[in-house]
Amino acid sequence: MARRKYVICCLCGYQHPIIEKPYPQLCPGCNKIYWEKPINERRLMLLQEKYDASGRQDKEPFQEMLLIIEPILHNLIASKLKSSAIYLEEEKRYDLVMDSLVSFAEKYNKPGFKITGSFVGYLKTHILNPLYNPKKKRREKNGSFHAHPCFR
């Protein structure tokens, strides 16, 4: 696969050479912040700022974040199941998404916690991976995916 040469603004399509780092904070095309992130990451970052600006008192931005994150978790879990050739009934898949969402909300609302890189990256590494493989030992013994009650 050819290596990507440009990072593209998710809003206006402006192309910036990937090798020219650091990227400008505001898009040179449309002047918006977080332009270099995927659109959902951008929305989540803005909601996080709004939530933090209220001292985390205003719960509405957080609720909005969860509404964006839920379908992301759904997709991540569906593709993980597919790549592991595991079939789960819709109801159990839904349980898994909800448990992941609750786990995210709990971790996120610990004092001082915030996402600085990528929300999707955080979800994969800290929410979904422990769900599938809580301990290496367990994975070796039972194969992956047996951590969550849905898989037992």
Ligand SMILES: [Zn+2]
């Ligand atoms: Zn732009």
